[in-house]
Amino acid sequence: MQRLRHSYVSGLTRPHSWRIKQLKQLALLLETHESELLAALHSDLGKSAAEGWLTELGYLTTDIEHTCKHLRKWMKPKRVSQPLMAWPGKSFLHPEPLGVVLIIGAWNYPLQLLLSPMVAALAAGNCVILKPSELAPATADLMAKLLPDYLANEAVQVVNGGAEVAQQLLEQKFDHIMYTGGGRVGRIVMKAAAEHLTPVTLELGGKSPAVVLADADLKTSARRIAWGKWLNAGQTCIAPDYVLVDESVKEPFLVALREAIEDFFGSDPGSADDYGRIVNEQHWQRLVAYLEQGNIHHGGEIDRQLRYIEPTILTDVAVDSPVMQEEIFGPILPILTVPNLASAIEFIRERDKPLALYGFSGSSRSLKQLTEQTHAGNQCSNDTLMFMLNPKLPFGGVGPSGMGRYHGKFGFDTFSHQKAVMQRPFWFDPKFRYPPYTSFKQKL
Ligand code: NAD
16 A cells, blocks of 8 residues: 555656556556466356457457547546636646555456456556455456566555455555445445545446337347346346336247247257356355246256356246345346336336346337436446447446446546646736725625
8 A cells, every 4th residue: 555655646657658558568468368367267257268358358458449549638637618707717627646546346257347447547547456356266366466567566456355355455545446246345345435535436236127118129139138148147237137028028028038048058058168157156056046936937957066057037926036136146037027118117116226227129219218217327228238338338327236437438537536727817916806895896
């Protein structure tokens, strides 16, 4: 902490050239150690190389390129207009770094969720302490081994360990904390931050619904929902958690969903290269308990030793059962029916504001209604997850699904303070602004 604080105060991290150098070094690390990183992701989560590239390495490479391309513009102070009362003069928003920041990562995308916030924090000129998730140990170890060889050690440190280490870190006085993970620990982080009045960004989770209306292209909707759900074996914070389908199209939708699973992973997903594993035994057991809370319409095969759970569709699920009360965060998809869009909207509004919301319909009017009448951190119409690919869109939750945002310029802003700066010249200094405030002046 002291070393980082010292580096920050010395001004090391301020120049544009230093920031770009760190980002380019990170890109070089990702390129040079691609196969080791993909192997670590496979060891932690059974992630295929293609998936690891798409959702982690490739994602980060694009993130770095976008940031390097726009950084000079983002760093530039922005002039704003000057009101007559403060004339003559100039006003600016001057982005300045926050200082030393802590980034606590989650295990499900252990590279992306640790390094993408770091890209934003370094771009904004901060020193960074990274705390990878201990539940993805191969990736966490590799981070501790590789990052010191590529990034300025006096500005970036990796601290590995579990909850105890995280809590020791949280006792330190940081200038910002970004935490990605569940709401239970989110509350611990926020309480610890309050001790030092440290601002936090919390990237949390929740139950993200997918609504399928009768006029949707059912085959494409099913494929896109299946892709978003069973990527990383359902361990994606923005995966569709459950589906509300119009009751008139439930049967053809289920047929299309089963076909999509078979198309993607064959008749035995357990032997498919592109299907992942549950992160650990504890999560595996938590998920297996959900299988009894509905009718297994499809899937349901499990293997404890391999931490495998087949892509599973549940029907006839009670809304008060744990599988519909808790975030599933695994490869089990409950399908519920609704009579119409209005009931789907009501269902969503009665529950916590989700991290993501997906609507499927051929009618732009219905989709607009869904957007306008519900709350969610992010929304995607007629697809899942794809909004993550646009760096011009912020990513973040609302209410219990999180606070604050990042990606692209939004990440730079999260790790910056927009200092309000006004410059005034000496040459105009009329007496009427100063006491004594005579009655004539008061009229002015
Ligand atoms: P996790 O268990 O990896 O925990 C996240 C981090 O919190 C880890 O680094 C861990 O060491 C730390 N931690 C654990 N206990 C702690 C404690 N007592 N004090 C301080 N730190 C502690 O992750 P998880 O919570 O299992 O993650 C799953 C949740 O994260 C899901 O709810 C998911 O939706 C959410 N998530 C959100 C996003 C997002 O970007 N919004 C991304 C991924 C996951």
